[in-house]
Amino acid sequence: MSQAWLLRRLLGVVPLLLAISVLLFTIVHLAPGGPTDVYADNPSVTPQALAEIRIAYGLDQPLPVQYLRWASAMARGVWGYSIRTGRPVTTEIAERLPASLLLGGTALALSALLALPIGILSAALRRTAVDRVLTLVSFAGISVPVFWLALMLQLLFSIHWTLLPAAGYETIGDTGVLDHLRHLAMPAAVLSLATIANWSRFLRGSLVDALQQDYVRTAYAKGHGTAGVIVHHALRNALLPVVTIISLDLASLISGAIITETVFAWPGIGRLFVESMDARDYPVLMGLMMLGSLALVLANLCADLVYTLIDPRIRYE
Amino acid sequence: MSERAASPAINGDAAPGAAAAQPQSRGRSFLRRLLRAAPARVSLGFLLLLAATVILVPLCSPYAYDQQDLDLIGQPAAPDGAHWFGTDTLGEDSLTRVFYGGRISLCVGLASALVATLLGTAIGALAGFFGGRVDQWLMRGTDVVLSIPLLPLVLLLSGMFRPGLGSLVLAIGGLTWMATARIVRGQVLSLRELEFVDAARALGAGNGRLILRHILPNAVGPITVSATLAVGSSILLESALSFLGFGVQPPTPTWGNLLNAASPWIGTAPWLALPPGLMIFATVLAVNCLGDALRDALEPKD
Numbered sequence: 101m102s103q104a105w106l107l108r109r110l111l112g113v114v115p116l117l118l119a120i121s122v123l124l125f126t127i128v129h130l131a132p133g134g135p136t137d138v139y140a141d142n143p144s145v146t147p148q149a150l151a152e153i154r155i156a157y158g159l160d161q162p163l164p165v166q167y168l169r170w171a172s173a174m175a176r177g178v179w180g181y182s183i184r185t186g187r188p189v190t191t192e193i194a195e196r197l198p199a200s201l202l203l204g205g206t207a208l209a210l211s212a213l214l215a216l217p218i219g220i221l222s223a224a225l226r227r228t229a230v231d232r233v234l235t236l237v238s239f240a241g242i243s244v245p246v247f248w249l250a251l252m253l254q255l256l257f258s259i260h261w262t263l264l265p266a267a268g269y270e271t272i273g274d275t276g277v278l279d280h281l282r283h284l285a286m287p288a289a290v291l292s293l294a295t296i297a298n299w300s301r302f303l304r305g306s307l308v309d310a311l312q313q314d315y316v317r318t319a320y321a322k323g324h325g326t327a328g329v330i331v332h333h334a335l336r337n338a339l340l341p342v343v344t345i346i347s348l349d350l351a352s353l354i355s356g357a358i359i360t361e362t363v364f365a366w367p368g369i370g371r372l373f374v375e376s377m378d379a380r381d382y383p384v385l386m387g388l389m390m391l392g393s394l395a396l397v398l399a400n401l402c403a404d405l406v407y408t409l410i411d412p413r414i415r416y417e
Numbered sequence: 418m419s420e421r422a423a424s425p426a427i428n429g430d431a432a433p434g435a436a437a438a439q440p441q442s443r444g445r446s447f448l449r450r451l452l453r454a455a456p457a458r459v460s461l462g463f464l465l466l467l468a469a470t471v472i473l474v475p476l477c478s479p480y481a482y483d484q485q486d487l488d489l490i491g492q493p494a495a496p497d498g499a500h501w502f503g504t505d506t507l508g509e510d511s512l513t514r515v516f517y518g519g520r521i522s523l524c525v526g527l528a529s530a531l532v533a534t535l536l537g538t539a540i541g542a543l544a545g546f547f548g549g550r551v552d553q554w555l556m557r558g559t560d561v562v563l564s565i566p567l568l569p570l571v572l573l574l575s576g577m578f579r580p581g582l583g584s585l586v587l588a589i590g591g592l593t594w595m596a597t598a599r600i601v602r603g604q605v606l607s608l609r610e611l612e613f614v615d616a617a618r619a620l621g622a623g624n625g626r627l628i629l630r631h632i633l634p635n636a637v638g639p640i641t642v643s644a645t646l647a648v649g650s651s652i653l654l655e656s657a658l659s660f661l662g663f664g665v666q667p668p669t670p671t672w673g674n675l676l677n678a679a680s681p682w683i684g685t686a687p688w689l690a691l692p693p694g695l696m697i698f699a700t701v702l703a704v705n706c707l708g709d710a711l712r713d714a715l716e717p718k719d
Contacts, residue, residue: 116560116564119561120561120564123562127573127574127577130577132577239702239709243649243653243702244698244701245653245656245657245697245698245701247660248698251676251680251683251690254683255690259683352566358568358661359568359660373572374572377573377576388569389569389570392565393565396566400564
């Protein structure tokens with residue numbers, strides 16, 4: 101892989117992020133109501149005082165100027181203050197990030213551990229009863245509404261059998277690993293279900309395609325068994341399209357599982373997003389959106405890099 | 418049915434003036450291929466039954482969707498002979514609301530998928546046909562929209578603008594067209610190089626006619642598949658929005674906001690949460706199975 105390509109690809113991220121930030125900035129400024137609207141009905145705030153507030157916050161400037169100021173501040177890491185709590189947006193997000201990373205990381209590990217064998221099994225036993233059942237189950241996995249699944253799990257495991265805590269991050273006063281695991285079990289299962297289903301289905305598809313190639317027939321002819329052919333010959337080629345899907349899901353796992361965190365009252369950035377929505381806390385919302393977009397853009401970049409590792413034939417010029 | 422119309426179009430350019438009986442038998446063989454697998458048959462049957470039910474529910478149900486039984490207000494009531502799925506906290510009949518909710522959820526899902534498909538097809542066709550600058554800019558725009566996490570963006574939009582049904586459809590459709598655009602672009606890129614396009618151009622067809630009458634009809638298969646899958650994901654997205662409280666607002670029921678209303682009562686009145694979730698699940702599963710069967714029927718692989 102040429103270094104010039106890597107440099108160009110990295111530089112390409114910058115205009116993409118700029119375009120995203122323009123889009124988000126425009127959307128937020130199209131919203132009805134502005135930051136000074138809370139004072140509009142207050143009789144003790146004179147029009148003159150209102151004008152002074154607008155000047156103090158730079159709201160009298162033309163929109164492009166406001167955007168440039170905001171964008172350069174974002175680039176310098178000054179993300180503004182939360183309207184809800186008055187604390188810096190970066191502090192708010194940094195506080196919630198570890199919980200999201202724990203949940204997302206667990207779900208990621210679960211997905212990779214389960215999707216790989218399921219996909220391989222399904223492809224190796226294609227058009228058998230096992231394959232049909234696995235396919236149907238993975239269709240169910242991508243079709244089930246996660247919030248409903250979460251509610252049903254709570255109903256079964258927390259209310260009916262009282263095995264697991266219904267929600268939350270930890271029992272107050274209990275910092276043991278077991279307690280964390282018990283809280284983590286249901287959210288991680290719910291969050292990873294869709295990705296397990298999706299990844300294994302994709303892997304099955306591309307593996308079935310790979311198994312029809314000539315080099316696979318050659319490998320069989322040389323006397324390899326099915327397992328050997330799949331692991332040593334077909335899998336590497338079949339993983340390529342799967343990497344794209346994984347990179348797309350990776351970002352959404354990391355950047356916060358809004359629904360899962362909401363249902364299970366998990367104190368991550370997905371929950372922070374919904375709380376900020378309720379309070380119309382635009383600085384936090386903008387920070388989270390930019391962070392999520394950054395994660396997505398970087399994940400795509402990583403996918404491109406991983407391609408070249410898996411398949412040496414791919415060269416970017 | 419659209420499937421029947423789709424099949425002749427795929428082969429349309431091969432023999433445009435063929436005998437009238439020809440498309441009929443092609444349509445039939447397509448349907449036979451589509452319904453070969455049991456899941457596809459079950460899915461189609463379920464969706465037709467569901468459509469009939471939600472269309473006929475005003476005639477069949479003894480209750481209106483916002484009709485309150487004043488004796489049952491306050492707590493959810495358990496299912497009984499008068500209210501088969503029980504009643505919610507406002508004393509409204511749960512069964513009636515589930516099927517009325519199905520009307521809204523299905524309509525929003527279908528309409529959003531239609532918007533996404535039209536938009537994606539238009540953008541993909543323009544990019545693929547004209548290439549060069551047009552292609553570059555359109556695909557860069559697609560990359561930008563793809564790089565913003567979908568659910569937060571839709572939440573942000575609907576939280577800010579509190580949309581009605583129409584603008585909700587536009588928001589969902591307007592943010593989910595990218596996959597279709599990429600697929601259509603790829604199709605058009607390869608189709609525009611084929612000889613029949615040159616032939617049509619030589620006969621004096623303009624760009625618009627080339628795209629609409631000659632190229633796109635040959636891409637109907639992949640477009641149909643991605644439109645079908647878009648219906649499923651739109652239904653899921655709408656229900657997620659409504660579940661979080663930022664989609665369709667009560668008293669208009671949708672499967673999502675019915676679950677939102679039921680979730681605080683999950684311990685005491687689980688019968689309220691079960692039916693709407695099962696309906697979303699079954700509907701999206703059926704749509705996805707049908708989309709998969711469509712793909713197999715349209716692009717025979719092995």
